[in-house]
Amino acid sequence: MSGPPLLQIRNLETSFPLPHGMLRAVNDVTIELNRGEILGLVGESGSGKSILGFSVMNQLVAPGRITGGSIKFDGQELTNLSQRQMRELRGKRIAMIFQDPMMTLNPVLRIDVQMVEAIQAHARVSHAEALARARDALAMVGIPSPEERLRSYPHQFSGGMRQRVAIAIALLNEPDLIIADEPTTALDVTIQAQILSEILRLSRERNIALIWISHDLSVVSRLADRVAVMYGGRIVEAGEVREVIHAPRHPYTRGLIESLPGGAKRGERLRQISGTPPNMLFPPPGCAFSPRCPLRQGLCSEIAPDVSNEDSHQFRCHYPLGTGISKGSAHEPA
Numbered sequence: 312m313s314g315p316p317l318l319q320i321r322n323l324e325t326s327f328p329l330p331h332g333m334l335r336a337v338n339d340v341t342i343e344l345n346r347g348e349i350l351g352l353v354g355e356s357g358s359g360k361s362i363l364g365f366s367v368m369n370q371l372v373a374p375g376r377i378t379g380g381s382i383k384f385d386g387q388e389l390t391n392l393s394q395r396q397m398r399e400l401r402g403k404r405i406a407m408i409f410q411d412p413m414m415t416l417n418p419v420l421r422i423d424v425q426m427v428e429a430i431q432a433h434a435r436v437s438h439a440e441a442l443a444r445a446r447d448a449l450a451m452v453g454i455p456s457p458e459e460r461l462r463s464y465p466h467q468f469s470g471g472m473r474q475r476v477a478i479a480i481a482l483l484n485e486p487d488l489i490i491a492d493e494p495t496t497a498l499d500v501t502i503q504a505q506i507l508s509e510i511l512r513l514s515r516e517r518n519i520a521l522i523w524i525s526h527d528l529s530v531v532s533r534l535a536d537r538v539a540v541m542y543g544g545r546i547v548e549a550g551e552v553r554e555v556i557h558a559p560r561h562p563y564t565r566g567l568i569e570s571l572p573g574g575a576k577r578g579e580r581l582r583q584i585s586g587t588p589p590n591m592l593f594p595p596p597g598c599a600f601s602p603r604c605p606l607r608q609g610l611c612s613e614i615a616p617d618v619s620n621e622d623s624h625q626f627r628c629h630y631p632l633g634t635g636i637s638k639g640s641a642h643e644p645a
């Protein structure tokens with residue numbers, strides 16, 4: 312891919328100063344994303360996925376703040392932009408879609424009013440032109456009779472349709488990057504699949520880069536070009552989807568794969584990763600996954616592993632799978 316990456320996150324650290332100490336929700340995260348590329352960000356609840364998304368949007372809830380590192384979007388450093396400068400970018404060049412579409416929608420305003428406002432906040436266009444764009448955006452995400460539906464209020468849509476409206480709003484100003492935070496999790500499986508394929512199509516057609524946040528590796532593996540696995544605030548493994556799924560290096564990633572339907576070896580039952588995610592206020596010393604890791608050795612609970620690189624595949628593990636170093640290599644899924 313030519314040109315500099317659209318998004319360059321370097322050694323990002325986002326923290327919450329709390330009464331009992333500093334909670335480091337995002338810790339030393341480095342990610343790059345090219346134009347039109349789809350990155351899946353997966354991990355269990357509390358691993359830091361949403362906070363990473365909010366850090367890019369500069370929409371952290373107090374007392375959360377970025378305490379280190381850099382976020383460059385199209386070459387521009389975002390961590391030191393004013394709220395006004397950031398508002399200009401948000402909704403125009405970077406948009407976010409949430410699990411609950413009501414995070415985007417105002418319950419007491421008609422959809423046309425909200426969509427026209429979202430367009431006119433960033434572009435000098437007439438009301439009629441903005442309305443036409445709004446109608447096209449609704450049609451684009453598969454809302455039938457868009458002309459009529461523009462005059463509805465959010466509560467007059469089903470859950471799936473409401474999420475489509477939120478997606479249409481995200482697309483209104485033709486952003487370069489959309490951060491989607493579990494947007495289909497609350498929907499039933501059929502609607503989920505429809506919305507997934509719509510977003511995939513739109514991203515490809517319009518060359519929109521996408522960060523798709525999910526706890527579900529199977530969704531991410533269908534959608535994304537690359538995947539980053541988060542655990543305890545850090546990216547513990549990242550690479551091309553196929554590479555990470557077929558040859559995971561981190562035992563946590565392997566655990567996620569084995570807990571997927573179809574992820575276990577033939578004849579084996581699905582396995583859950585035993586234990587619970589770390590308390591982020593008092594993380595364990597060394598590798599945060601070590602207390603749950605079936606393959607841990609002495610070093611693991613003492614020193615946090617650095618990033619290792621194998622071409623575009625990165626991982627943080629002292630004893631990576633499949634490299635001959637790990638005790639677990641022989642048991643790797645085929």
Ligand SMILES: Nc1ncnc2c1ncn2[C@@H]1O[C@H](COP(=O)(O)OP(=O)(O)OP(=O)(O)O)[C@@H](O)[C@H]1O
Nearest residue numbers: 327334336355356357358359360361362363372591
């Ligand atoms: N407002 C807040 N105040 C204090 N801590 C917070 C706040 N928001 C998030 N955290 C902490 O930051 C860490 C990361 O949370 P985050 O919401 O990013 O996780 P997540 O991976 O998105 O989980 P989920 O899938 O449940 O949304 C967690 O330990 C969480 O408790």
